[in-house]
Amino acid sequence: MKAASVVEIKKALKYSDETELIELCLRLAKFKKENKELLTYLLFESGHEDSYIAGVKEAMDLLLDQINTSSPYYIRKSMRKVLREIRKYARYSGKKETEVELLLFFCERLIHFEPSVRNNRSLMKLYQRQMFGLKQKIKKLHPDLQHDYEQELKGLPHA
Incomplete structure (x- = not known):
């Protein structure tokens, strides 16, 4: 069909x-679960973007806290899973500001993750790609928002 x-x-x-x-x-x-999640966002959360972002951040915190740190392989796999979830929730919103906010949160958590991602080449590349993507996304926002997000971006280490 x-x-x-x-x-x-x-x-x-x-x-x-x-x-x-x-x-x-x-x-x-x-x-599909994703259809239900999208309808939930559209019906109940689209008018309250700040609370939606806070809820997604809490969910991502839980995922990040449950990561198996026994092997770099598991950390890498879990980080990619968290990133997929962030992209999915950002796609539900459809707002660039929400996507930037969630990716900034992810980068901040990733760089301060224990054990340090600085010792793992593939995780550092993941971090660098997200930082590059964030810079590109911030350029497309309103100038006032650009300034605010660039200040937050400067607070993160550039590896």
């Missing part, structure tokens, strides 16, 4: 009534 394009779906949804749309949304939420 070939999936319809977004344009085709949009046209079809225009002709649906309210109860039919509700049923479609609920049915969509039943199939």
Whole structure:
């Protein structure tokens, strides 16, 4: 079965009534966890971006605290998992400021992680790539926000 394009779906949804749309949304939420998470964000958290960011940071703190530090392999694998989660939550929001805020949080936690990531080449490369990406994302923001985030970025070591 070939999936319809977004344009085709949009046209079809225009002709649906309210109860039919509700049923479609609920049915969509039943199939995938990510669909349910996105609907939760859109319905309950999109108006409260600061609390959403705080909640995501708490969730990331829990993930970072549960990392198995017995081997650099497990640390690397877990850090990538945390980064995937951050990108997923930033994609739900769709706001560049939220993405920058979450990535700054990740970089700060990564560089202060114990055992030190400075001793692991691949983790340092991960950190450097995130710092480079942050600089690029900050350039696309409003000048006032750019200044604020650049000040936070200066507080992080550049390896």
